[in-house]
Amino acid sequence: MPKNYLLQPLDSKRIKEFDKEKLLGMGLEDAIIYYFDSVVADKIQKIPIHFENIMEARFFNEKQEIRIFNDEGSWSGSLFQHMGKDSCRGEEPWIDEKYFLIQKNKKGDFPSQLRVRKYIHYDEDQQAYIGYVKPMKLIFKGGKAR
Structure with missing residues (x-):
């Protein structure tokens, strides 16, 4: 079955390379960040990103998303890319x-x-x-x- 998106795992090393400039350079615009003591939802360029305090974060635009998780200092995540319509069904899935x-x-x-x-x-x-x-x-x- 064809997929209408790609979902690739991100390792800890790659996640640690992300900063605000890199996220914006990828075309990502918005963020939802779950800190240990609060939740922030805003434009990426308007918010400070404190990786040491993040439990989960989602950086996104209409076609892409970077999702990261902090499991007691061990980082994991994924890169999502929208690929368009499902060619097999011909409908928007x-x-x-x-x-x-x-x-x-x-x-x-x-x-x-x-x-x-x-x-x-x-x-x-x-x-x-x-x-x-x-x-x-x-x-x-x-x-x-x-």
Whole structure:
């Protein structure tokens, strides 16, 4: 069965090479970072990235995602790349959705929505299931993606 995306594992050495400039150079725009003491969702260029305090992070744009995990100092992760339509089915094998985000601090500019793409897979009996959920874009208050 053809896939409409590539998912490649990232090793600890490669993950440690990522910094803000490299992420932006890859065309990644938005981030959701789960720190030990908080969660941050914003544009990559606007947020400090403290790798020593990260539990999980997702850096993404509409076509790519870098997802990293810190398991007590041992880093793992993946690089996701969207490849387009499923050539076998001729349909879009995904569902796009928007999630509304709640902010405790209403001051300043903050994301109010998150666009996600749910990729549909099929098992051996052709039963559909969601195989991967990828964040695509943070939408900021006022309805604009910055």
